[in-house]
Amino acid sequence: MLPQIDRRRFLSVGALTATVPGFLSQTGHVLADDKSLANKERVLVVVQLAGGNDGLNTLVPYRDEAYYKARPKIGIPRTQSLKITDDFALHPETGELRTLYDAGELTIVTNVGYPNPNRSHFRATEIWETAYPDKPVHTGWIGRYFDAECRGIPSPMLGLQLGENPAMTFSHPKGRAVTLTNPSLFKWDDATGKAMERLNRVGPTDNPQLDFLQRTGNDTLSLSRKIQDALKDGKSGAEYAPFNFSQSLKVVAQMIAAEVPTRVYYVSLGGFDTHTTQTGRHAGLLQELSQGISSFVADLKALGHLDRTLVMTFSEFGRRVAENEQQGTDHGTAGVMFLAGGGVKAGVHGTRPDLSDLDDGDLKFQIDFRSVYAAVLKDWLGADAKKVLGIDVKPLPVIS
C-alpha cells in the first residue's frame, strides 16, 4: 500500500501517460477482460507424489505370500486391505479411491516404470518430468506439448502449478507456465499495481536474466487480476479436507470452473520418502491423496466440469520390495499411477508384480510410463504424442 497522498499523485501520473503510450494496453489488461480466451477445452491435472510412493503398499498384492514375507512388519494386513480385483486391494486409507473405482471414474496402472531405472530422487523425477529416461534434456513433456500444440493460444498461463518449486514438467525455453504458492499474494492496490506495470514493461536488453525477469514480472502482473477474478466467487461443489494438497485441488477446481486459459495444472503431495517407520506416515499421505482426489472429482461433477478434466498421478519411483530394519523402505523402481475423471476407461492396467523374479531386490517394470503419457497426449489432449515424446509408443488404453 502506498500512502494516500502518493496514490492521488499516481492517479494524476496515470492521466499523463499519453507520454508513455499504451501502458494500460499491456497484455495483462487485455487478457483480464478478454472472454474469448475462456477455456472450454479439456484440461489435465498432474499430481506429483514426491519422494517415491510405495506402490506395493498402495495397490497391495494381497494374495501374494512373497509380499508378506518381504514385509513382515509394514505389509498391509490382508483383512484390512480394500479388495478391488482377484489380485489387488487398495490401501485401507483409500476408501474414496475404491468408491471412484467402483463408479468407473478411476483407472490404476500398476508396475509402471522404464528401462534401467534410476534411484536418485532428482534424476528419477527429472526422467518422469522430461519423459526422457536415456539422457538428460532441459524440457518437460508438457512444456514440449505447449510448444508443439498450443502456440496459437495467447495465454500467459497454459500451465499453472500450485507449489513452491517450479516443476520440470513445464520447462521449456519458451515457458508458458506459472508457479504460485498462494493466490492471495496477487493483490496490491491500484496505484502500486500501475506503477509496477510501468516499471516492468518489457524492453529487451543485452542481459538475458534481466529480460527473463521482465517477462516473468509482466506475466505476474497480468495474472494477478485474472486469478482474483477466477477466485472471487469462491464457489465450491464439495467439501475438502483442510490440508494443503486438498485445498490446492480446491483452488484448481475453481480455476477450471472459471474457465481460465490453463490447459494443464500441477499439484504436489510430498513426504513419500519413507525410509523409516513408514506405516503411519504413508497412511496419512494416502488418506490425503484419496480424499483430495475424491473431493475434487465430486466438486467438478457438481460444477459441471468433470467431463473435461483428467487427473493423473505419478511418483519418481516405487520402493524396494523388502522392508528395511527401521520399518521403512528404501528407493526402488516400478510404481503405481492413478488416473481419475469423467473420461477414463476404468480398471487396473497391468498384472501383479512377480515378487519371485526381482532385479537385485527391485520390481521389474511391466508398463512404460511413456505409454500412459502417450494416452494422455493423444487420446485426451488430442496431441501428436510422437512429436512430444520423441518416440512412437503405443498409448495404453486408459482413456475411453
Add this chain to the structure above:
Amino acid sequence: MKPTVTWDAAAASHLLSRTEFSGTPMRAKQLATRPLSEVVAVMIEEAKAAVPPPKPAWVKEPWVNTERVYPETTAMERMENHRKTGERQTRERNELRCWWLDHMIRTPAPLREVMTLFWHGHFTTEAKRMFVSQALYTQNVALRTHALGNFRDLLGAVTLDAAMMMYLNIEDSDAKKPNENFARELLELFTVGIGNYTERDIKEIARALTGWTLDAPPGTPKRPLVKDAPRSFCRDGLVPTFVKEKHDAGEKTVLGKTGQFGVKEVLDIVAAHPATARFISAKLITYFGASDPRNELRDRMAAKFGQTKGDIAAVLTVLLTSPEFFAKESRGTLIKSPVHLLVGTCRLLSLDVTATPSLAQVTAAMGQELFNPPNVKGWPGGRDWISSGTLAVRYHLPEILFDGKEPAGFEPIATDRNFALPADEKARREMIARIRDFDKKRREERKKDGFKVSFEPAKVLDGAVPEKPEELVAALAARLYLVTPRPDTLTTLTEIVRNAPPVERVKLACRLILTTPEYQLA
C-alpha cells in the same frame, strides 16, 4: 591472450554484491584503491576471524529429551509432554531463524555468513522433517565453524552430527539391513556427484556407516527403552555413539578402494576423490554467479582443492580473483536469493531492523525458508528463485519494510496432513479442530512480534539527498542497482518522484526500485 581483471569501483561493487550481500558505493570506491588480491585476502581473513553469533539461551548442554517416555509414563503425560515439546521447539525454531537472519544483517564480516549459507544449501537438513531445534542449531554452528576451513573437516563435522544422523537415517542403521539414505546423498549431492559412482558403492558405504546411534554423554545412567515407542520418545541424547555390535566390520569396496572401512575411511575416500573437487568448485561458481562456459575456472579451482587437500578459503580465492568472475557475462546476472535480497536490502538502505519471525517468513514466502530447504538437494537457485508466485512476494517487500505490514497469503494455503485421521466422523471433526487450533496458534505465535523495521531517508544516501528528482533517482540507482537500469526505468521513476512531495520522495523511489526487475539482480 590470458584475460585479465579490470579492477575498479564497478568491479568492487560487483565483488561486494556477491560476497557481502551488497556494498555501498563508498565502500566500493575504498576497495578499488587497493589491489584485488589484497582485497580478497583481507576479506577472507576477516571472514575467518569473524566472531560467531552468541549461543541462544535455550540451547542446553547436554540436551534433554523433554518427551522421553519411561515405563511409568502415563498416556496422558506422554501426550502432554509431546505437545509442550512441540510448542517449545516451534518457538525455538522461530528464534533460530531470527538469530541467524539478524546476524547476517549486522555482521561486519558477511562473507562468513554467505559461505555458511552456501553450505546450508549443500549439507541440508529440512526442519519440516528433522525438527529438533538444538540439532538444527548445532549443525549451523558446524557449518559456520568450517565454512572457510577444510572440506574434509566440514564433511566429518556434519556427518557424525545429530541433525544429519536423524535426517538421513544414519542413526541406528543396522548391519542386518543397512539404511542407504545417507550413503546415496553423500555420493550424489555432497561429494562426487552423479555419474561418478555405482549403486554398489552406495550399498557398500551404507554398510560402512552402520553401527551409529545418538545417546546421552558417556557415563550418564541408562534408562530402559519403552518397547515400540518411536525413536523420538526414547532418545536419551544427541551425542553420536558407536555401537560395535550393529556395525558391519566386513570388507567393503568403495569407489575402487577396498578395506574394512568405517565412517572415517569412507569420508577420507570421498573427500579426496577428484570428482569431489570438481563438484564443489562448480557449485561455488554457480552460487557466486560466475560464468564459466568451458569449465576452465572450475578446473583451476579443483586443482587448488587437490593441492591444498580441500582448503575452502584457497579455492574461493581462486574464484574471487578470476577473470571469469569479473567477466561481462558474470556481471549483474545473478538472481538474488531471497536471503540475499532481504539482507542486502536491509544493509543497503541502512534500515534499523531487528529480525522477528515475521521477517524470517519473508524469505520463506519467497521460497527460501532458513533451516528448511525444499529437499535434500537444497535450493536450486538461479531462475528457480523466480516464478510468478515468488515474484509476487518480492513485490510486497516495500510494504513490509516501509509500512511494517504483512500481506495476505504469506503462508502455504493450509498445513500438511501428517497422519491419517480417524474414520469415525465425530473423532475426525475433533481432530481437525485440534489441528486447526494448533496451526492457528502457530501462526499467531509467529506473527506476534510483527515487523521491527524503520527507515530513515537521510541514512540511505549518507545524508546527501539531491533536490532534483532526476539526480535523486540517479543517486539511488547508483546505490541500489548492480545492472545499468533501462532508460525507461529511470524516466518512469523520475516522473513519479517529481509528482510526490519532496519529503516523501526518497522513500517512494526506494519502494519502487525494490519492485523493479533490475533490483532482483546482483
